[in-house]
Amino acid sequence: MSRFVTAVTIGACVAALGLSAPASAYWEYGHETVGEIAMANVKPATRIAVRRLLAKTAMLETPECPAITIESASTWADCVKKLKNPDGKPRFGYAYSWHFQDVNICKPFSLVEPCKDGNCVSAQIERDVATLRDRHAPKKDKVQALVFLIHFIGDLHQPLHAGEKDDKGGNDVAAAYGRYEPARFNLHSIWDGPLAERAATTGGSLVHRYPARVRARIAAGTVSDWSRESWQLAHDVVYTTALKGDPCAPNPAHVTLDDATIDSLVPAARLQIERGGLRLAKLLDKAFS
DSSP states (O other), X not given: OOXXXXXXXXXXXXXHTTSOOOSOOIIIIIHHHHHHHHHHHSOHHHHHHHXXXXXXXXGGOOTXXXXXXXXXXXXXXHHXXXXXXXXXXXXXXXXXXXXXXXXXXXXXXXXXXXXXXXXXXXXXXXXXXXXXXXXXSOHHHHHHHHHHHHHHHHHHTSGGGTOBSSSTTTTTSEEEETTXXXXXXXXXXXXXXXXXXHXXXXXXXXXXXXXXXXXXXXXXXXXXXXHHHHHHHIIXXXXXXXXXXXXXXXXXXXXXXXXXXXXXXXXXXXXXXXXXXXXXXXXXXXXXX
């Protein structure tokens, strides 16, 4: 099974039930919200620099996947996964493993093995910031680093991109979401899609200018710290909830997230989107300082 789901997949599954489809998946709605929060909280000079680079995204030669706005840039890295080279091989296949890091939640936290050779999301985030700060890096490299960075910060803050238990980040765990049957979703797609949308639209808009003290508190720490935090959330919230208190128990044939459970998960999912946005703002300010 693919590590990722698409809006088309989710929409088709829900349509088969005769129900209204979630408007967007995390790769769309969640990522866009992270980008919008960041742009509302970066320094004015950073905002100008980001827009100038996004205006040059035609250099990426991916007209099927525009990235001229912060919203479209936030989903570019997922969009280009469908692009093929003339030989039929994925054009951006080399970046497949950059969207996640398989850190087992039932073992001590370590990025050494999951990030060997730099092929994981946290390593790529740091590489992208370094590229943006490099005065000698080619302009095209900077443009690509920017759109990857915008997306990868969102990925890191989806807990199942940071922690898992040999189940492809929850993709192998069939799951019922409220009245949606378990055959239609898995644990990963729920956190990517309907739960992310529910979180981002519950309790008022997350997109606004945050007080300096709030920005400093939430954006504190390093990429490694944020990786551990998201991994811990996968253990303490995602799997503990889905497996009824024992996150390291064998995965059942399917899990059920009823309405009360979904309500209990919204604050954690909402906080992750907020964290992603403010931490992206921090890294963009650093990259363009």
